[in-house]
Amino acid sequence: MNKLLLGLAFAGLAAPPLSAKWKLLPETMPVAVAKSAMKVMPGQGWNSWSFRPGKKSELWSYDGPVLNQIEFIGGVVDGEPFAKERNKKDKPLPKFNSKMLPTDIAQAYEQTQRIVTRSPDFTIDSMEPVTFAAHPGVKFTFHFTRPDEELTRKGEARGAIIGGKLYMITYTAAALHYFDAHLAQAQAIMDSAKVD
Amino acid sequence: MAVPGLAQEKAAVKPGFSMPTGKPVRILVFRPDVKVGSQSAGGVVTPNAEWTANARKNLADALVAAKPGGASEVVFMTDLEGENATLLNEYRSLFKGVATTVLQHRLFKGDRLPTKVTGFEYTLGPGVAKLGELGGGDYGLFVVTNDAYGDSGRKALQIFGLLMAGATGFGGMVSSGVHAGYAGLIDLKTGDLVWLNADLKMGGDVREIDGASKRVSQLLEEFPGGTSGGVHFLPTTK
Numbered sequence: 001m002n003k004l005l006l007g008l009a010f011a012g013l014a015a016p017p018l019s020a021k022w023k024l025l026p027e028t029m030p031v032a033v034a035k036s037a038m039k040v041m042p043g044q045g046w047n048s049w050s051f052r053p054g055k056k057s058e059l060w061s062y063d064g065p066v067l068n069q070i071e072f073i074g075g076v077v078d079g080e081p082f083a084k085e086r087n088k089k090d091k092p093l094p095k096f097n098s099k100m101l102p103t104d105i106a107q108a109y110e111q112t113q114r115i116v117t118r119s120p121d122f123t124i125d126s127m128e129p130v131t132f133a134a135h136p137g138v139k140f141t142f143h144f145t146r147p148d149e150e151l152t153r154k155g156e157a158r159g160a161i162i163g164g165k166l167y168m169i170t171y172t173a174a175a176l177h178y179f180d181a182h183l184a185q186a187q188a189i190m191d192s193a194k195v196d
Numbered sequence: 197m198a199v200p201g202l203a204q205e206k207a208a209v210k211p212g213f214s215m216p217t218g219k220p221v222r223i224l225v226f227r228p229d230v231k232v233g234s235q236s237a238g239g240v241v242t243p244n245a246e247w248t249a250n251a252r253k254n255l256a257d258a259l260v261a262a263k264p265g266g267a268s269e270v271v272f273m274t275d276l277e278g279e280n281a282t283l284l285n286e287y288r289s290l291f292k293g294v295a296t297t298v299l300q301h302r303l304f305k306g307d308r309l310p311t312k313v314t315g316f317e318y319t320l321g322p323g324v325a326k327l328g329e330l331g332g333g334d335y336g337l338f339v340v341t342n343d344a345y346g347d348s349g350r351k352a353l354q355i356f357g358l359l360m361a362g363a364t365g366f367g368g369m370v371s372s373g374v375h376a377g378y379a380g381l382i383d384l385k386t387g388d389l390v391w392l393n394a395d396l397k398m399g400g401d402v403r404e405i406d407g408a409s410k411r412v413s414q415l416l417e418e419f420p421g422g423t424s425g426g427v428h429f430l431p432t433t434k
Contacts (some may be wrong), residue, residue, distance in 0.1 A: 022307065022308060047310055061309070062311070063297065064300065066296050066297050066300075150288070151293055177290070178290075
């Protein structure tokens with residue numbers, strides 16, 4: 001076991017391949033995310049991870065993913081889950097349906113995160129309609145803890161169904177200090193989203 | 197049995213930081229986060245409440261006796277209740293998250309964050325000053341240890357592995373258990389992490405008084421301004 005695995009073991013995270021690397025993002029140039037039609041303006045200070053949590057997602061972090069992260073979910077089509085299946089047989093993830101209402105997106109995200117993070121207390125705190133990537137969408141906030149951890153994490157998500165596909169951006173961070181520290185920058189990234 | 201590649205300990209001090217001199221420094225120690233258990237031949241760890249309680253007391257006593265960094269006073273955080281107890285638990289968890297992050301991105305060479313120049317720009321945030329007010333201290337010391345001692349089955353497997361390796365050239369080394377730990381110092385005014393030391397292969401049987409003392413001296417190696425080497429700056433990396 002090396003230092004990385006020790007760290008991840010303490011954090012309760014699955015180990016990515018050792019070849020996974022962090023890359024610097026350009027501050028003022030729009031970049032395509034999650035290998036999808038969605039583009040955002042990164043702004044200052046974010047790092048992109050070559051390890052992708054799912055085929056249609058991408059992870060950025062400001063201080064490291066244990067403390068804060070932005071996940072992009074791009075171009076999910078009918079019948080696909082919101083995240084990579086961990087245990088398809090016993091704990092299948094909810095599937096996207098392009099007829100979903102905004103409230104359905106939030107509920108499916110909650111059900112997905114309860115399985116993916118094994119969180120016993122994932123809770124959506126607020127929900128409201130917003131314009132996301134120039135389309136009618138949803139914004140919701142949430143909080144949760146992971147099993148065997150007393151660190152509360154808070155999050156804010158925005159998403160919309162565009163051309164029958166799901167596009168989402170979620171910002172998650174430790175509730176103490178880290179969530180507020182980079183919320184405005186995360187919201188600026190969400191505001192900059194465009195889907196061509 | 198030590199394995200050279202894994203036996204190194206790693207410590208880092210925030211660049212530019214040194215313990216203030218010329219004025220009394222009071223270090224507030226938070227109750228060590230201690231886990232002690234036994235590990236079976238199959239690697240399963242079973243927590244042991246008696247060992248954990250003994251280790252927690254032994255480590256706490258040794259930390260006070262050590263006077264890290266030449267502190268004029270080392271005090272333990274009093275037992276908190278209600279909202280304050282919850283707040284301390286939250287900050288303890290945040291410290292573990294920050295320590296994990298520094299381990300992963302600064303002390304592990306292959307996983308750098310390009311935006312972090314020193315890999316040590318981490319804080320618990322200024323809100324941690326509340327803990328300083330509650331306990332009274334200039335700096336806060338967090339200690340986390342995790343020990344699992346091999347049971348008789350695991351020890352038999354170790355011997356079997358060594359015998360097999362000697363007799364046939366085959367057979368793997370079975371580790372004697374888990375003995376990992378880390379300690380970190382927080383500036384209780386700013387919340388900034390100013391020092392971190394971590395080791396996967398710690399010595400000292402924390403269930404015993406002498407062993408806990410040895411463990412504490414390892415945890416406090418390269419403590420800023422300490423007597424065991426003084427301020428030590430690791431090369432910063434980009």
